[in-house]
Amino acid sequence: MTFQLTSPSFANGQPIPARYTSDGEDVSPPLPWSDPPPGTKSFALVVHDPDAPDPKAPKRDWVHWVLHGLPADARSLPEGATRQTLPPGTREGLNDWGETGWRGPSPPIGRHRYFFDLFALDTELPDLGTPTRRELEAAMKGHVLAQATLMGTYAKHGQ
Secondary structure, eight states: OOOEEOOTTSOTTSBOOGGGSTTTTOOOOOEEEEOOOTTOOEEEEEEEEEEESOTTSOOEEEEEEEEEEEETTOOEEOTTOOTTTSOTTOEEOOOTTSOSSOOOOOOSSSOEEEEEEEEEESSOOOOOSSOOHHHHHHHHTTOEEEEEEEEEEEOOTTO
């Protein structure tokens, strides 16, 4: 068995339903995972779009969601996860809107790829406040046991 992140809402490499985007309800998709490696003490999640603003001429990797401190016994995030429904101990970082919480796909042009990267860590990270993706990555350095990735795509209707 291998560490795997999935969603019942879309298959790896397939379109993300509009419900989870700025064109819909903009709620986070359900995200179950399985088979983390032995020794996992916590998880972290980063959701990002490397195709911003235009997949034909990407200029930056836009961060949509940053979570850390997910407990070792967690095996999923619920649809529409909020601070109140995240697993106990989970902390939120800053997305590229400068906010905490989920902000779904909202590509200005073209079909973008959205990577949901779940990291199994060999430690419980200290309280990082509300870290950016870069700050979280720096704190995780040397502690990543495994990474599970789910990728979905999205283009605004009519593109």
